Amino acid sequence: MELQYQFFLIYLGAVNLLAFVFCGWDKRAAKRGARRIPERRLLALCALGGSPAFLLGMTLFHHKTRKPRFAWGVPLILAAQMALLVLIARCL
Numbered sequence: 020m021e022l023q024y025q026f027f028l029i030y031l032g033a034v035n036l037l038a039f040v041f042c043g044w045d046k047r048a049a050k051r052g053a054r055r056i057p058e059r060r061l062l063a064l065c066a067l068g069g070s071p072a073f074l075l076g077m078t079l080f081h082h083k084t085r086k087p088r089f090a091w092g093v094p095l096i097l098a099a100q101m102a103l104l105v106l107i108a109r110c111l
Contacts, residue, residue: 031068034067034069035073037064038061038065038073039073041056041061042073043079045061045082046076046081046082058088062089062092065097071097073093074093077093
């Protein structure tokens with residue numbers, strides 16, 4: 020069971036690092052007029068567990084904060100993930 024827990028923490032760390040980097044990368048691309056990361060991919064990264072870091076990136080980089088899909092969606096995804104973690108923790 021402990022190995023599964025370690026794998027889960029490594030996964031969450033990796034997906035959050037990726038989400039944060041992608042947020043900064045997309046902001047930089049937006050400023051330069053370069054090719055952007057599709058919004059669907061950014062939201063998928065949030066849904067896969069990267070919502071805390073993406074929300075931090077949104078705040079630090081001032082990126083996607085005016086888009087309702089992100090301004091409301093990312094915090095809602097995070098809230099759902101937190102509720103799921105609490106539910107799982109109660110069942111263990």
